[in-house]
Amino acid sequence: GHHWGYGEANGPAEWHKGYPIAQGSRQSPIDIVPGSAVYDASLSPISLFYNNCTSVNITNNGHSVVVEFVDIDDRSVIQGGPLDNMYRLKQFHFHWGGKGCGGSEHTVSGKIYPSELHLVHWNAVKYKSFGEAAAASDGLAVLGIFLEIGIEHKGLHQITDAMYMVKFKGTVADFKGFNPKCLLPLSLDFWTYPGSLTTPPLFESVTWIVLKDPMFLSEKQMGKFRTLNFNGEEEESRRRMENNFRPPQPLKGRTVRASFR
Numbered sequence: 001g002h003h004w005g006y007g008e009a010n011g012p013a014e015w016h017k018g019y020p021i022a023q024g025s026r027q028s029p030i031d032i033v034p035g036s037a038v039y040d041a042s043l044s045p046i047s048l049f050y051n052n053c054t055s056v057n058i059t060n061n062g063h064s065v066v067v068e069f070v071d072i073d074d075r076s077v078i079q080g081g082p083l084d085n086m087y088r089l090k091q092f093h094f095h096w097g098g099k100g101c102g103g104s105e106h107t108v109s110g111k112i113y114p115s116e117l118h119l120v121h122w123n124a125v126k127y128k129s130f131g132e133a134a135a136a137s138d139g140l141a142v143l144g145i146f147l148e149i150g151i152e153h154k155g156l157h158q159i160t161d162a163m164y165m166v167k168f169k170g171t172v173a174d175f176k177g178f179n180p181k182c183l184l185p186l187s188l189d190f191w192t193y194p195g196s197l198t199t200p201p202l203f204e205s206v207t208w209i210v211l212k213d214p215m216f217l218s219e220k221q222m223g224k225f226r227t228l229n230f231n232g233e234e235e236e237s238r239r240r241m242e243n244n245f246r247p248p249q250p251l252k253g254r255t256v257r258a259s260f261r
């Protein structure tokens with residue numbers, strides 16, 4: 001059927017037809033305005049326990065490139081910051097733009113970055129499954145990290161070198177032993193606000209934690225993301241995977257808190 005995507009006919013401006021919550025009161029992403037963020041001294045530092053990380057595979061789901069993790073126990077978790085519980089890492093994926101264009105979902109005072117990494121975690125303390133958590137107001141915690149063009153990123157090579165194996169929608173490849181800790185910038189200073197998934201079903205179940213500092217990658221590495229395709233190998237229409245981002249949504253009275261002055 002008429003599946004959602006990032007094209008003219010099925011892109012973010014159309015999603016509200018199939019997913020009315022697209023016009024809800026806590027939609028993501030948003031434009032973060034640092035001057036309007038409220039410093040909250042009660043926010044503890046973010047703790048990422050990715051030591052015994054268990055990545056499983058890398059896949060092209062027709063919307064992004066996704067690295068999935070074993071999430072049957074608490075070996076890879078995030079806690080602290082605005083979170084009352086420990087949240088388990090389920091997957092990470094990216095959003096990016098066309099060559100020379102912006103592609104992040106969150107913006108900072110209108111600045112769009114070339115790309116944005118999302119590490120998706122779920123509240124396995126309160127909920128029995130990811131699906132149940134994804135439908136609950138405090139079910140998910142997504143850590144957002146901006147990507148900026150600069151020196152090449154050593155840790156990212158493992159991911160960009162695997163992209164040739166998942167060029168087309170529906171392809172999966174083994175991807176074990178990858179620890180996303182290597183993708184973090186020096187500072188874990190963050191903004192946080194209550195929001196939603198940025199793709200359908202757009203559930204308003206995400207506590208967003210967006211790092212202030214970007215990670216850096218080279219233009220060559222960024223170019224490898226654009227060798228991916230939205231389409232499956234069998235489709236005759238070749239559509240380069242790029243501009244797979246939702247633009248900022250209305251704040252609707254929400255407060256963005258900052259962990260730093």
Ligand SMILES: NS(=O)(=O)c1ccc(C(=O)O)c(S(=O)(=O)NCCc2ccccc2)c1
Binds near residue numbers: 066
């Ligand atoms: N940009 S974002 O962090 O909001 C996001 C984007 C894509 C996906 C995804 O489904 O791959 C996800 S997900 O992995 O959280 N899945 C959400 C959709 C879903 C809900 C309930 C059960 C399965 C999938 C999150």
Ligand SMILES: [Zn+2]
Binds near residue numbers: 093094095198
């Ligand atoms: Zn995302």
